[in-house]
Amino acid sequence: xxxxxxxxxxxxxxxxxxxxxxxxxxxxxxxxxxxxxxxxxxxxxxxxxxxxxxxxxxxxxxxxxxxxxxxxxxxxxxxxxxxxxxxxxxxxxxxxxxxxxxxxxxxxxxxxxxxxxxxxxxxxxxxxxxxxxxxxxxxxxxxxxxxxxxxxxxxxxxxxxxxxxxxxxxxxxxxxxxxxxxxxxxxxxxxxxxxxxxxxxxxxxxxxxxxxxxxxxxxxxxxxxxxxxxxxxxxxxxxxxxxxx
Amino acid sequence: xxxxxxxxxxxxxxxxxxxxxxxxxxxxxxxxxxxxxxxxxxxxxxxxxxxxxxxxxxxxxxxxxxxxxxxxxxxxxxxxxxxxxxxxxxxxxxxxxxxxxxxxxxxxxxxxxxxxxxxxxxxxxxxxxxxxxxxxxxxxxxxxxxxxxxxxxxxxxxxxxxxxxxxxxxxxxxxxxxxxxxxxxxxxxxxxxxxxxxxxxxxxxxxxxxxxxxxxxxxxxx
Ligand SMILES: Nc1ncnc2c1ncn2[C@@H]1O[C@H](COP(=O)(O)OP(=O)(O)O)[C@@H](O)[C@H]1O
Ligand SMILES: [Mg+2]
Numbered sequence: 001x002x003x004x005x006x007x008x009x010x011x012x013x014x015x016x017x018x019x020x021x022x023x024x025x026x027x028x029x030x031x032x033x034x035x036x037x038x039x040x041x042x043x044x045x046x047x048x049x050x051x052x053x054x055x056x057x058x059x060x061x062x063x064x065x066x067x068x069x070x071x072x073x074x075x076x077x078x079x080x081x082x083x084x085x086x087x088x089x090x091x092x093x094x095x096x097x098x099x100x101x102x103x104x105x106x107x108x109x110x111x112x113x114x115x116x117x118x119x120x121x122x123x124x125x126x127x128x129x130x131x132x133x134x135x136x137x138x139x140x141x142x143x144x145x146x147x148x149x150x151x152x153x154x155x156x157x158x159x160x161x162x163x164x165x166x167x168x169x170x171x172x173x174x175x176x177x178x179x180x181x182x183x184x185x186x187x188x189x190x191x192x193x194x195x196x197x198x199x200x201x202x203x204x205x206x207x208x209x210x211x212x213x214x215x216x217x218x219x220x221x222x223x224x225x226x227x228x229x230x231x232x233x234x235x236x237x238x239x240x241x242x243x244x245x
Numbered sequence: 246x247x248x249x250x251x252x253x254x255x256x257x258x259x260x261x262x263x264x265x266x267x268x269x270x271x272x273x274x275x276x277x278x279x280x281x282x283x284x285x286x287x288x289x290x291x292x293x294x295x296x297x298x299x300x301x302x303x304x305x306x307x308x309x310x311x312x313x314x315x316x317x318x319x320x321x322x323x324x325x326x327x328x329x330x331x332x333x334x335x336x337x338x339x340x341x342x343x344x345x346x347x348x349x350x351x352x353x354x355x356x357x358x359x360x361x362x363x364x365x366x367x368x369x370x371x372x373x374x375x376x377x378x379x380x381x382x383x384x385x386x387x388x389x390x391x392x393x394x395x396x397x398x399x400x401x402x403x404x405x406x407x408x409x410x411x412x413x414x415x416x417x418x419x420x421x422x423x424x425x426x427x428x429x430x431x432x433x434x435x436x437x438x439x440x441x442x443x444x445x446x447x448x449x450x451x452x453x454x455x456x457x458x459x460x461x462x463x464x465x466x467x
Contacts, residue, residue, distance in 0.1 A: 053370050080376030090367035094389050103385060104375035156375060 004029040004191055005050060005064055005160060011057035012045055012215075019045045020056070021215045029159070032192040034202035036226075037212035038238055043195040046212070047162045050193070051082045065159060080108050083153030087165040089145045091137035091152070097124065098133040101152045109156065116155075123151040127181050143174030147181055154185075161185065163194040199242060203227055211235045254436040261428035261437045268424030269444055275338065275420060276407045279345035283406065284399070286346065287353025292383075294358055305354070312351035318412050320344045325416040341413035341420075349406050356398045360391035397459040404452050408445070421445070 003026030010023040019042045027033050035043045048054040050062060052069050062069040064078050092100050101120035105111040111119070124130050127147040129140075137145055146166055153161060163182065167175040179201050186192060186205045196202060202209050202223060209226040211219045211234075219232045230236045294305040312320075321344040324335060335343060364387050372382040414423035425441035 051374055053373065076376045076378055079374060082374070084371075084374035086367060086371065088367055090365075090371035092368065092371070092386055092390075094393075104377060107381045107385065108376045108378075152375070 002063070003027045004031075005193070006062070007050075008061040010046070010049060010060045010062060012042075012049060012054060012060075013057070019215050020049070022060075023215075023217055025210070025217065027191060027193060029191055030187075030189045031207050032186045032205055033194070033208045033210060034206040034223075035193065035195045035210045035212060036197070036199070036202060036238070036242075037218075041212040042215040043212055044164050045215075047084075047164055047193055047195060050160075050162060051079050051084060053084075076108070080104075080156055081158050082160045082162060083156060083158035084162045085146070085149050085153055085164070085166045087168050089137070089142070089149045089169070091145055091148055093137055096134050096136055097129070097140070097148050100137065100148060101155045104152070105155050119155055120151070123154050124148070126184075127151045128177070141174060142170045143177045146170065146174075146178045150178075150181055150185075158190065160191045160193070163192070163196070165195050165197065167196070167198060197242065199227065199239075211238065213238070251434065252436060252439050254432075254434050257428075257432045257434045257436045258440050261425075261432060261440070264424045264428050265421065265437060265440055265444065268419060268421035268441070271338075271419055272407075272410050272413075272421040275341050275345065275410045275413055275418070276403075279342050279349055279410070280403050280406050282342065282346035283349025283353050283402075286350035288357050290350055290354035291357035291361065294354060295361060296379075309351045309354050312348050313355070315348075317344060317348055317409055318415065320348065321412055321416060337413065337416045337418040340416050341410065341418055344412075345406055345409060348409075349402060352402050352405075353399065356395050356402060357391065359398075360395035361387060363394050364390050397456050400452060400456045400459065404449055404456070407449055407452075411445075 005025070005027040007023055007025040010020050010025075011018070012020040023042075023046060025046075035046065037043055045054055049056045050064065050069065052071070052075060056062070064082060067074050067078050069075070069078055091097075092103070095103065098117065098120050101123060102113070102116040105116045105119060106113060121130065121133060124133050127150055129144050129147055129151075132140060132144060132148075137148060140148065150166075166182070167178050170178065175198070179198060182192075182194070182201070183205055194202075194206070204223075206223050208220060209223050210217055211226060211230075211232070213234050219226065219230060219235045225231075226235065227239065230239060290305050290309065293301055294309065295302075297305065321340060324344050325337065325340040328335065368386055368390065369382065372386045377385070410420060411422040413420045414426070417423070419427075421441050421444060425437045428437035429435050
């Protein structure tokens, strides 16, 4: 049975360089999948293809909830249902925190302003920054900004959340507060695909861990399988290098 | 003082002041209409230049380069003196506004393009990832940020358009410069010309100062 996110033979090239060599991946509704792997292995490219921030080869297939991810009328609908959190937050600097969260629900879901504001304030409280609602993003710490970014994505009530190294740009003391928000999200029915270097988080929260290298999925399994009994040499080397630091 | 009688002849200035004011009114009309038309057309042109299909983009680029290369006076004279040969007869006012807007649109387009291109990729991606369509992405996210960047160069362009309105006098438009030269001829004294120069200064100097201020402020918070 195809997964909620269904990826077949996903290939992606940048010019003559092949970043993804035919990825096959199915993710069930509500599943939490963490993607690990060395820098340059294609993790970002993989998740950016799922909402078509990157175009992919014509003979590859991606569907989300049965809808093909491709240019055309359906794309904005898919994107509205797929939230994304970036390493660099990408909040809108000219809008207050509250307006950042309200914008897409009003423009895309056509929520009335009052309702959008109520939902935004509630979400901001949920991620622990209710009091910062009327500030501009530039006044917030990195950890606070990333939590706003998560609230902004959640305001669309997405079926899927994509995270691309959400804590990599943060000072160490702020990593925990963002991971806590993500943990509270797991198991709520949202399908999560998380690119991360936080192995502790992956072990604790993931239903499945995928190890990528060189544009391929080298190995995938439960956190226990990947972290405790990795089958592939490359996985062992990577984990050895990461966990010993 | 002979110099004062020649260049700052008060009775002459007072007598010709109404004439200068009527010229100023025309100058402002030409300038403001051209600036507004140039802004609207320039924004559209910038969007075409950045996002339209290949050949449209090429045409926009061609237009922008041609209009930035042609001397404004030459364009104005072609519009006023050459177009009637193909049956297009524009009034002096429309000729001046047409020439100024056509060129201003090209400069404005380049300013907007630079402003939009200065917005980080992540802003476009975050908008797209939220499902915002092209229109909302531009109107709600990209353009409000780009506007802040382009205000100083746009103001500069406004100053240039205002200055270039003086060229309208060559197509017999009774603008500030034309009225001043006429008043000079009538009163056989150049004071009206000096008066006109002072009026140009009074209008444009504050704008020039404003640009410097904006650029300094902008330079600071970057
Ligand atoms: N826009 C791009 N142009 C050219 N090469 C790119 C581009 N984006 C990514 N790549 C290349 O594709 C490979 C995979 O990149 P990426 O998916 O970002 O890796 P990861 O997220 O695992 O670090 C890298 O070798 C990177 O240099
Ligand atoms: Mg990456």
